[in-house]
Amino acid sequence: MATPMPEHPLPTAPEEDRTLSPHTGYTRAHWEATGDRLLAAALRYATPGHALIDLPGPPSQSGVRSDGLEGFARTFLLAAFRTAGASGKDPHGFLERYTAGVARGTRTPGRDDAESWPEIGHHGIQGQPMVESASVALALRLTTPWTWDTLPAADQDRVEQWLRGALRHTPAPNNWYLFPLTVAGFLESVGRGDAETRGAIDRALGLLDGWYQGQGWYSDGDGRSFDHYNGWALHFYPLLHAHLTGDRALLDRLGPRLREFLEGFALLFDANGAPIHHGRSLTYRFAAVTAVALGALTGETPLDPGVTRRILSGGLRHFVDRGAPTADGLLGLGWYGPHEATLQRYSGPGSPYWASKGFLSLLIPADDPVWTVTEGSAPVEGADRVLALPAPGLLVQTTGGDGLARLHNHGSYKLDSREPERAPGNPLYARLAYSTRTGPTGAANAADNHVALSARGLRSARVRIHPLGAGRDWLASWHRPVFPAGGPVFPSARIESLTLARGRFELRVHRTVGVPVGTPVHHSGWAVAVSPGAVPEVQEGSEVRLDGAEVTSQLVGLHGWETQCVVRAPQGTAYGAWALVPELTGVVGAGAEVESEGEGTVFVALASLTGEEGAAPLAGQVGVEVSGLVVAVRWGDGVRTVVDFGGGVGGAVGACGLSVTEESV
Structure with a gap:
């Protein structure tokens, strides 16, 4: 270790000026x-x-x-x-x-x-x-x-x-x-x-x-x-x-x-x-x-x-x-x-x-x-905002009540065109979402804000992200699930993901395509830094709630998800030495009368990350009806959002005719 040379005392900070700078005191x-x-x-x-x-x-x-x-x-x-x-x-x-x-x-x-x-x-x-x-x-x-x-x-x-x-x-x-x-x-x-x-x-x-x-x-x-x-x-x-x-x-x-x-x-x-x-x-x-x-x-x-x-x-x-x-x-x-x-x-x-x-x-x-x-x-x-940036594939979501910013990633990854896709991917790019008060878990731990297939005891990674569609308050993308060494290769498989932001809520819709029927699917929400002895709350009705010092993470399955749990991330995040992650699990093709690997299976969840105390449960905030590849969501204020994956998979991969419409009912 370098040895410092003796020097003068370090300069001290001046007094705050709360008149000129009422928020920070800094000049x-x-x-x-x-x-x-x-x-x-x-x-x-x-x-x-x-x-x-x-x-x-x-x-x-x-x-x-x-x-x-x-x-x-x-x-x-x-x-x-x-x-x-x-x-x-x-x-x-x-x-x-x-x-x-x-x-x-x-x-x-x-x-x-x-x-x-x-x-x-x-x-x-x-x-x-x-x-x-x-x-x-x-x-x-x-x-x-x-x-x-x-x-x-x-x-x-x-x-x-x-x-x-x-x-x-x-x-x-x-x-x-x-x-x-x-x-x-x-x-x-x-x-x-x-x-x-x-x-x-x-x-x-x-x-x-x-x-x-x-x-x-x-x-x-x-x-x-x-x-x-x-x-x-x-x-x-x-x-x-x-x-x-x-x-x-x-x-x-x-x-x-x-x-x-x-x-x-x-x-x-x-x-x-x-x-x-x-x-x-x-x-x-x-x-x-x-x-x-x-x-x-x-x-x-x-x-x-x-x-x-x-x-x-x-x-x-x-x-x-x-x-x-x-x-x-x-x-x-x-x-x-x-x-x-x-x-x-x-x-x-x-x-x-x-x-x-x-x-x-x-x-x-x-x-x-x-x-x-x-x-x-x-x-x-200011007021709650959602800003779609289709060029980089980023969706910005802010809530004025807690001053929290979130970034939903449907287009940014650290890989050039010559590099192969390898698991586990880079946690600083591969996640579905990032915020100003949480950090991603380490690559060796359970992944937060992720959707993965499970096979041979291994989980797939999201590496190269392909933009799929964009609207005023939503973005969508698809990726090819990539397994670590020893895992399978599903040649025609892809996972299509959509995030629609509304207030503090995040509607997350995933569609598996070309994935074998019976394959387990996992979806995680926001990781929260907590003390090692913290006890998470798993409510009836499939909601998982994690209360941290500054934020509350919530995740509820709305369609396709069968079980919910909380997984540990002992490496923690940049915000704490220990973290917990909410997770949902479902199965491709479960519950479908007729299932086609080409047509795919749709999964729907609602997530939230908030700094407000006493956040209301997610259960009951929205109503969801799913018919084939069409997801209809009714929000508490009466607005109805319809996500339609189109059903057509001909042509280039990802050209599925995705559309999102909104109407007041």
């Missing part, structure tokens, strides 16, 4: 103080020449030296936002140390000594330094007068030579192409541009256009990977480059995409400030607010200034109040505390400091209305 001064605290703590672990920051914790797959560069680069970006936002004022002398580190690290790259940075290689072959080169380049670009311009010409040449390694090696086939763009943008900004830098920029922007799917959402490379990288990478790097360059044409091209993205994304922050818990790299935490800050900085936002600050400060304070950073000022791996299932193999001790991107907010001038007007209500605190 711009709180952002500055938090940034100072993070930097002061991290710099205690710098090497003598300041070139590496060896933070405590288990190393990543890239090795200790790459991790040291990562710790340096990501905190350098934070120092850049902090000082550039203060017009170069640097009372703690942060930039002096980072400037020295840049010069020392690039003096003899690749050498096995105490200070030299690793050289930049191809993705998969010493590629992690390419990621960090973007943070170094962007930090230098933001602080050029106080860092780059103070370096001797020979040092500048060596820094340039190291950075150009990012332009001469192959990135991963996703957002990594934006790292060379960022490096090239810096080099051009200091008069060192050429055909190589222009080529890197044009290449990245061309790929970005190809990844754009609409409604403000980019896929992260080939496939349908939609997650927080959309905000903190795919919008962030190119649009900030356009802003810093003053490229009006590029701003006009990319800006409206960010504006449209924020219309939906702003709903994915809880009233308590938490971002949606979905997708990889969640250890970056309050980097989730980056796109909100970028919208305010560039003027490409649909949000009022007070609402912008509410989301920004709410996101920061949410984690500060829950122990990230820790008492010693460091950001550790995990969510609130350590949580192995939240991490990826590439995560190392310096990885959490991509949270620094959230401090982009400090580039918004201090006299901007974002900082000076009264803090507004969060978008989630």
